[in-house]
Amino acid sequence: MPVAELGPVVLDCPDPRALARFYADVLGGTVEGEGDWVDLRLPGGRALAFQAAPGFVPPKWPAPDDSQQFHLDLDVKDLDAAEKAVLELGARPLDAEDRTGTFRVYADPAGHPFCLCAC
Incomplete structure (x- = not known):
C-alpha cells in the first residue's frame, strides 16, 4: 500500500x-x-x-556544474508544429545545435527546461 x-x-x-x-x-x-x-x-x-x-533564478541548461532540478517531457505528434507553437507562446530553444532527434529542449518564459518529445 x-x-x-x-x-x-x-x-x-x-x-x-x-x-x-x-x-x-x-x-x-x-x-x-x-x-x-x-x-x-x-x-x-x-x-x-x-x-x-x-x-527566483532559473536553472542553467546545459551546465554540468549546475543542476536543472527537474524538467517536463511533453509528448507531441509533430515536433515541428509543436516547436512553432511553443516559440510563439514565449519559449526559447535550449538545444539549437541538434534539431534532428526525437526530442527538443526549450526553456519556458521563467527559464525552466522542458522537452517536446515525438510520440
Missing part, C-alpha cells in the same frame, strides 16, 4: 499566473487562483501548480 499519492508538480517562478497561462496555452486546462499560488487543472485530472518565488 502506498504511503502517498502524487499531487501537482509545483514550479517556482516570478509570476505564477503568467507561467500558468503559458502552460495552459501549451497543454490545455483551466488556470485557477491569483497571487502567490496558481493552479493549472489539466484535462484528465492532472495538475501543475505555480508558486511565487522572490529572487
Whole structure:
C-alpha cells in the first residue's frame, strides 16, 4: 500500500499566473487562483501548480556544474508544429545545435527546461 499519492508538480517562478497561462496555452486546462499560488487543472485530472518565488533564478541548461532540478517531457505528434507553437507562446530553444532527434529542449518564459518529445 502506498504511503502517498502524487499531487501537482509545483514550479517556482516570478509570476505564477503568467507561467500558468503559458502552460495552459501549451497543454490545455483551466488556470485557477491569483497571487502567490496558481493552479493549472489539466484535462484528465492532472495538475501543475505555480508558486511565487522572490529572487527566483532559473536553472542553467546545459551546465554540468549546475543542476536543472527537474524538467517536463511533453509528448507531441509533430515536433515541428509543436516547436512553432511553443516559440510563439514565449519559449526559447535550449538545444539549437541538434534539431534532428526525437526530442527538443526549450526553456519556458521563467527559464525552466522542458522537452517536446515525438510520440
